[in-house]
Amino acid sequence: MASTGICAYCGAPVSSASLKCPHCGAANPLYVVPVRSAPMAPRTVAELQEYCAVKGLPLARLRYFIDQDYRQPRAFGIYRDGDDFVVYKNKADGSRFVRYRGPDEEKAVGELFEKLLDSCRRAGL
Numbered sequence: 249m250a251s252t253g254i255c256a257y258c259g260a261p262v263s264s265a266s267l268k269c270p271h272c273g274a275a276n277p278l279y280v281v282p283v284r285s286a287p288m289a290p291r292t293v294a295e296l297q298e299y300c301a302v303k304g305l306p307l308a309r310l311r312y313f314i315d316q317d318y319r320q321p322r323a324f325g326i327y328r329d330g331d332d333f334v335v336y337k338n339k340a341d342g343s344r345f346v347r348y349r350g351p352d353e354e355k356a357v358g359e360l361f362e363k364l365l366d367s368c369r370r371a372g373l
Contacts (some may be wrong), residue, residue, distance in 0.1 A: 253278045256266075290361055291354045293326060293333070301363075310367050319344075324367075326360045335359045 255262045260271035262313045264278045290296040300307055309315065323338040330341050333356035350363040354371035 251278075259351055290357050291322070293328070293353065293357060296326070296357050296361060299361075304367065305364070305373065310371065311362070312364055314360075324360065327354055333357075 251264045252261050253264065254260070255269040255272060255274060256277065257274040258269060258272040260269060260270075261367050262269045262276050262278065263282045264276075266276050268274060268276055290299045293315050298325050298358075300312075300314065305312075311323045313323055315327055316325055317327045318325050319332075320354075321338050321342050323336075324336070326335045326347065328334075329349075331351050332349050333351070333353050334346060335356050337345045337347060339345060347363075348356050352357070365372060
């Protein structure tokens, strides 16, 4: 779902779904790449692992753990727990925030994939 912000260059309202400001044409730093429109958007944990391998993503350096219940601080991950998929964020203090827990694998993978793409953009990958 798109949100609305203010263009840093001209001050006009701009949607996070717009690549550029419709008023001045400046790049929109609020732009969010739609996950499902990304090429080869993974829908399963196996597809997510393959995507990361093909793209050569440094998962350990980015602190992402796919198909692992990793318990150390400062990590994101996904794993299967019985019939549920769990997407988590381990905080610096060692506590865990569960971003998603449920049977929908595509939703779980999409949740982690969106965060992974954001981390890659921030790291310049």
